Structure formats: C-alpha cells, structure tokens
Amino acid sequence: MVIDNYNFENPYWNLINTLTWMYTSSNNLIPNEEALRKVLAESQRRFVPSDLAVIITLPDEDKYDALERNALSSELTERLKQQLGDLNWFDSLEKELIDALRSNEIKCTGINSNSGNREDITAMEWIDLKFYYGIPTFQAGPEYYGSGTRWYGLKLPAESIQERWPINSKDDQSEPTTNDRKPSGVSMKDDMQRDKRTLAKKWKEEGRTFIQMELSKELATNEKYNHIKYTTIEKLTRKV
Helix, strand or coil: CHHHHCCCCCCEECHHHHHHHHHHHCCCECCCHHHHHHHHHHHHHHHCCHHHHHHCCCCCHHHCCHHHHHHHHHHHHHHHHHHHCCCHHHHHHHHHHHHHHHCCCCCCEEEECCCCCEEECCHHHHCCEEEEEECCEEEEEECCCCCCCCEEEEEEEHHHHHHHCCCCCCCCCCCCCCHHHCCCCCECHHHHHHHHHHHHHHHHHCCCCCCHHHHHHHHCCCCCCCCCCHHHHHHHCCCC
C-alpha cells in the first residue's frame, strides 16, 4: 500500500504526510490510503502542468488536426477534473500551512541549496517561498522559479502538526466547506475515548492501579493509533 511509504510514526513529517494529516483531521479521520493517494495525485498534477499532462496523454497526436486536438484536450482536461474533483481543497491546505509557517506557528527545516546543510527556514523567509512537488523531492523555493535559495527534504514536527490541526470530536467539528474534503475512514476521537474507557475498565477489573497517561501510552501501541503520539492521544481523550 502507498501509505506504507509515508510513515506517520516518524517524529518529523515530509510535506505529503503533513498535507494528508491536515486533509483528514479536518473531517475527524485518521490518515488513510484513499486520502494519501488523493493528496499525492494532486501534488503530481501540479508537478506536471495541466496542459502538458493533457498533451502527453493524447493518442497519436499527429493523426489529428488542430480542431480535433483542441476537442480532445478539452475532453481529457474535463476527465481529469472529474477524477480529481474540485481542486480548491488543495489550495486551501497549502494556504493554511504557508500561513502557519509565516506566522511561526509551525517550524520547518530543509536542506539549503547553497550550503548543503539542514537549516531552520525562518518565518520571514517563508514570505517569499512556495511549495514545489516532484516524487521523491518535495521542496520550497522562490515564488517565481529561478535564482534564489531552494530548500530540499522539508521536515515538519509531527507533534506540532497534530496540535495545530487536531482531530476534533463530532460535536466540535464544523461542516467542511466542500464535499471534496470527505475521504472515507473511521471516526477517531470517539473511537479513542471508547477504547480508552474499555481499557480502563479492563485494568480496573484486573485490580491494576494506573494513571490516565498510562492508558494513553497503551493506546499508542494499538495498530489503530500507533501513528499518533501518546501525548496527542492524552489531549484528545483527557475528559475520559
């Protein structure tokens, strides 16, 4: 599965991990294969300009005159739109993340193209940067592609991302702005709370003495939640 190549257990995430978490957490979901594939597909569509993406899929281009090629291009472009849906969701994710980086809410490091060293990218530097996509390299560079420092191997702290974009309970969750931000998955916070109560009951029946944090640490070993830090689980289930 594609998701196996993007380890959400790591303390530092790349750009795709981060955008996938933002995409799913807004709908009270854990990262899943469908969501990751969708984020990857859109990132690569931006790596290959849409016009070029259409051109390279045209069959036997020389056999068609200009009008026929235009008609085919329109048809294929529309097909891409139908497959990927409304692309505003991706723009919104990018803007949210860039705003958080520019306001210093989220930190990010990258390999400086000039020094070759991993360095902090400051909030001031993010004012002039944007994301560029290409497997396996996701990078940040000047708004207008050309001269200037580029940053490779972007890494963002997973715990900060999870705290900034938490998985909310259904009662706290506002409706998504578009239907496109509803990948399939399972409810997270409610499941965590239920599983934590079940575990607490089991331990009490066994006569075990424990604190809430121990329950959260145990839940973090569960296959369902092992991509989430136990401190985040504790915050999400604190009232249990």
